[in-house]
Amino acid sequence: MTMRALCFLSFLVFAIHGTRAVEYSVTNNALTTPGGVTFRDKIGAAYAKQTLDSATQFIWRVFQQNTPADRKNVQKVSLFVDDIHDMDGVVAYTNTSNDDIHLNARYVNSNSGDLKTGITGVLYHEMTHVWQWYGNGQAPGGLIKGMADYVRLKANYAASNWGKPGEGQKWDQGYTVTAYFLDYCDSLKSGFVAQLNKLMRTGYSDQFFVQLLGKSVDQLWRDYKAKYGNIP
Numbered sequence: 288m289t290m291r292a293l294c295f296l297s298f299l300v301f302a303i304h305g306t307r308a309v310e311y312s313v314t315n316n317a318l319t320t321p322g323g324v325t326f327r328d329k330i331g332a333a334y335a336k337q338t339l340d341s342a343t344q345f346i347w348r349v350f351q352q353n354t355p356a357d358r359k360n361v362q363k364v365s366l367f368v369d370d371i372h373d374m375d376g377v378v379a380y381t382n383t384s385n386d387d388i389h390l391n392a393r394y395v396n397s398n399s400g401d402l403k404t405g406i407t408g409v410l411y412h413e414m415t416h417v418w419q420w421y422g423n424g425q426a427p428g429g430l431i432k433g434m435a436d437y438v439r440l441k442a443n444y445a446a447s448n449w450g451k452p453g454e455g456q457k458w459d460q461g462y463t464v465t466a467y468f469l470d471y472c473d474s475l476k477s478g479f480v481a482q483l484n485k486l487m488r489t490g491y492s493d494q495f496f497v498q499l500l501g502k503s504v505d506q507l508w509r510d511y512k513a514k515y516g517n518i519p
């Protein structure tokens with residue numbers, strides 16, 4: 288191989304690596320609790336780190352955040368396993384001021400199904416909170432949470448206790464209700480969720496639905512409910 292080719296190759300490796308230089312850390316603060324021990328023995332820091340990275344790659348694809356300019360400037364994501372007892376049975380939460388994800392050891396201890404799959408799904412949901420845009424604080428909280436479950440759904444990590452498509456009272460009810468509704472919207476126009484997220488970089492308006500799909504969000508919700516045989 289010529290020197291020139293070698294130089295080019297190392298440039299390429301650097302360029303590819305440079306765009307993916309997100310650092311991950313995993314800290315288990317709950318080793319004195321059953322959930323913390325279960326996390327150590329059944330999940331492990333290595334698997335958790337690898338999952339944080341694959342979630343990031345997946346989210347960038349779903350949101351079509353192909354270059355660093357499309358993404359939040361996040362250098363490091365830290366996962367903590369904590370014994371959280373003062374937040375009413377919370378599974379996990381993400382602090383978007385510092386990109387820390389907190390997983391509740393009590394949830395790890397109570398998760399009955401396939402533990403590894405369940406935790407992986409939770410990490411995909413939380414990692415979406417790291418990368419998604421928040422409409423400058425104006426977006427409905429239910430939409431934000433619904434987008435995170437949409438990513439989880441698309442990654443095939445929907446939990447077995449999730450409801451079915453077509454359920455729910457309001458489009459922005461959040462979590463799985465909104466996730467299935469967004470999936471319906473994306474079926475009308477592939478890439479819809481990515482486009483919506485892009486628009487949410489600087490603000491939020493329900494008009495984004497009209498802009499992208501030619502119908503109001505309320506009309507889309509009625510169409511969606513009708514498709515599943517529910518008259519709203």
Ligand SMILES: *[C@@H]1O[C@H](CO)[C@@H](O)[C@H](O)[C@H]1NC(C)=O
Binds near residue numbers: 382383384385
């Ligand atoms: C979120 O992170 C900020 C910055 O580190 C910190 O001041 C704040 O207390 C954190 N909030 C929660 C709920 O952990």
